[in-house]
Ligand SMILES: Nc1ncnc2c1ncn2[C@@H]1O[C@H](COP(=O)(O)OP(=O)(O)O)[C@@H](O)[C@H]1O
């Protein structure tokens with residue numbers, strides 16, 4: 001049992017005294033207190049009803065409505081923002097706990113920041129969904145973080161960067177490798193670069209006051225030994241790079257992991273590129289196809305919508321085809337799988353021509369807006385491109401499947417497009433290792449981009465190169 005009081009908002013939870021203070025007044029005891037304590041000791045984590053009943057009524061057989069009654073008492077006192085109900089599964093403590101040692105670290109202008117808080121809480125998001133088909137990437141990212149202090153996980157929107165990183169961080173947290181813990185900072189909702197240091201400080205449980213927030217933050221973390229993840233950097237890339245550089249240089253005990261659609265391009269940065277989930281190359285029996293990450297994810301998400309959904313042998317080819325049509329992109333597969341039980345696999349397969357219209361619902365309401373539909377995911381990424389890069393994307397639309405870089409350059413390169421940059425999303429297609437040496441690599445845009453008029457010579461209208469296996473490799 002945690003001996004130090006847990007504080008959140010107007011509340012202080014005193015475990016030894018088994019009481020809750022509201023504005024300093026004792027206001028709750030008994031089972032309702034035990035229930036709150038059980039949840040608050042596991043902030044952000046889903047605690048299922050069975051576990052809660054064991055913790056609150058140890059050794060007793062109680063009915064679920066006792067739990068509901070205590071929960072209702074708690075909500076009357078705490079309001080509705082402290083404990084979230086996860087329907088059919090359990091509860092989660094979602095209020096922000098003040099860290100025991102957190103200190104205000106306002107930096108007077110021009111003066112060095114005060115010393116940091118000695119112990120900071122760990123704030124990984126609650127139990128993430130299972131990670132399917134990413135054994136290699138898990139090992140690769142774990143090894144990079146082990147040996148390097150600045151690692152960027154790069155890949156297309158919806159490819160699974162955040163989920164992979166969460167799993168690696170959770171595993172490393174469990175090993176208790178970092179004296180000051182593991183911290184997760186969500187940047188997707190930060191639209192103003194000036195708010196970056198404050199956002200990181202808030203996630204760490206530090207208050208940076210009104211002075212130079214960056215200087216205060218850098219001062220506060222300089223002596224920490226911790227693993228810090230900055231999730232979703234692409235829309236503020238240059239500013240996140242500057243922040244990462246400052247933190248990295250000031251805090252030798254700090255390890256940074258950044259997820260982003262593009263690398264930060266900093267000296268010493270290690271980049272792990274995350275590719276699509278593995279899709280079978282050809283027809284396979286269902287049992288074998290389900291060993292591929294894309295098909296496994298499809299089946300799992302379809303079953304979440306309809307628990308009797310199964311990919312059987314007669315329909316496995318359609319499921320594989322859908323996964324391939326969606327480029328093995330987990331986000332797109334989740335959206336499609338949610339429609340599978342209602343439509344049936346053959347109709348879903350036939351609808352892939354019109355996937356932007358089809359994949360407009362299916363993810364839970366907690367999912368970020370940019371990931372609710374395939375079009376929203378594309379729009380988020382597309383908006384980050386400079387106009388010449390957007391033009392490159394539009395022109396890539398004439399290529400059905402893959403083409404050689406030489407041909408693409410003929411299509412793409414116009415005076416106004418010579419920017420010296422190449423578009424993210426135009427990536428070499430995966431080929432068997434032996435084939436690479438013989439033929440020049442072919443590039444293609446992910447098929448999840450809207451089709452455009454096809455004006456290329458017929459011989460370039462190939463079917464997309466078939467890919468097997470996801471896999472990640474450090475960028476050169
Ligand atoms: N390997 C995987 N196994 C299970 N679900 C996955 C996997 N990869 C991604 N997902 C799911 O796909 C969606 C997009 O993944 P996310 O990590 O948010 O992508 P990114 O951070 O690259 O935009 C999320 O709902 C996530 O849970």
Ligand SMILES: [Mg+2]
Nearest residue numbers: 161162232259
């Ligand atoms: Mg993400």
